[in-house]
Amino acid sequence: xxxxxxxxxxxxxxxxxxxxxxxxxxxxxxxxxxxxxxxxxxxxxxxxxxxxxxxxxxxxxxxxxxxxxxxxxxxxxxxxxxxxxxxxxxxxxxxxxxxxxxxxxxxxxxxxxxxxxxxxxxxxxxxxxxxxxxxxxxxxxxxxxxxxxxxxxxxxxxxxxxxxxxxxxxxxxxxxxxxxxxxxxxxxxxxxxxxxxxxxxxxxxxxxxxxxxxxxxxxxxxxxxxxxxxxxxxxxxxxxxxxxxxxxxxxxxxxxxxxxxxxxxxxxxxxxxxxxxxxxx
Amino acid sequence: xxxxxxxxxxxxxxxxxxxxxxxxxxxxxxxxxxxxxxxxxxxxxxxxxxxxxxxxxxxxxxxx
Numbered sequence: 001x002x003x004x005x006x007x008x009x010x011x012x013x014x015x016x017x018x019x020x021x022x023x024x025x026x027x028x029x030x031x032x033x034x035x036x037x038x039x040x041x042x043x044x045x046x047x048x049x050x051x052x053x054x055x056x057x058x059x060x061x062x063x064x065x066x067x068x069x070x071x072x073x074x075x076x077x078x079x080x081x082x083x084x085x086x087x088x089x090x091x092x093x094x095x096x097x098x099x100x101x102x103x104x105x106x107x108x109x110x111x112x113x114x115x116x117x118x119x120x121x122x123x124x125x126x127x128x129x130x131x132x133x134x135x136x137x138x139x140x141x142x143x144x145x146x147x148x149x150x151x152x153x154x155x156x157x158x159x160x161x162x163x164x165x166x167x168x169x170x171x172x173x174x175x176x177x178x179x180x181x182x183x184x185x186x187x188x189x190x191x192x193x194x195x196x197x198x199x200x201x202x203x204x205x206x207x208x209x210x211x212x213x214x215x216x217x218x219x220x221x222x223x224x225x226x227x228x229x230x231x232x233x234x235x236x237x238x239x240x241x242x243x244x245x246x247x248x249x250x251x252x253x254x255x256x257x258x259x260x261x262x263x264x265x266x267x268x269x270x271x272x273x274x275x276x277x278x279x280x281x
Numbered sequence: 282x283x284x285x286x287x288x289x290x291x292x293x294x295x296x297x298x299x300x301x302x303x304x305x306x307x308x309x310x311x312x313x314x315x316x317x318x319x320x321x322x323x324x325x326x327x328x329x330x331x332x333x334x335x336x337x338x339x340x341x342x343x344x345x
Contacts, residue, residue: 021315022313022315024313024314025298026296026313060300061289061302062302063314064314064317064318095318095323095324100324124316124333126333127315127316127319127326127331
């Protein structure tokens, strides 16, 4: 997780966040929502260079779903459509009760990775993703029991404190996802990303999300800092101003830039090795 | 229960969907999935306290 690792040509793990749960086809008609659409997108991003796919599940009408049953349908479809890509389930869920948030961890097989939010985040005027310490600890305990690698979602600088709190409980290496964007996220700027990276514990691996127009510059900065990148339609609908993206196009661009900068793109097997992920393929 | 302004529609005249989606009859547009949970009053969410559009239409101040 250093500039020296960039100079050494450390492989970069590209994660593709295919669908999310915030917006849907009302925002981007090409956003995959059904299990078949998500599976098709997963195959396309694997072909383009993604080593990890970050999955959410939805109801038939595009609304959010958290049940094991819905996640099972999605994850089965993705497993069937892809060769070896690492499967990561979301455990995020604004306002959803903790028990429901744990259901995506209970598929068979369990996901190889899962997101673990490190604290609260506001959405709009009244909605908040609470993510109390009880929620964090409960989800983390479930992940450890099932051998699932957590990706710690750091929505802002203060969430590093929560990550440090559970550092001793994490399998090596700790893997943190630094998220920059509007609202209660870290304000998006190169200086703020640099400062976050400087505060990470020794030996940690990190990933970077930049929302909307910040996806391209901040993930590119991550490449220079020895980090990994997350791209995809969950975080950004546009390839450039006025041109809607596809998941595969965003991954292709990230892979191309990584190659230009001398960072080889990690295969799924290399990603498992780098991040300490137990294979379930 | 659900918001009185919630409707499920397959079309808004410009766009067509295979499955009817949450539509806000006040905003006259389809609703984002995360907000549809407020419209449908899931997880303890309630339009009267949690939806800007509902409160504006009802003339409610945020202090109330």
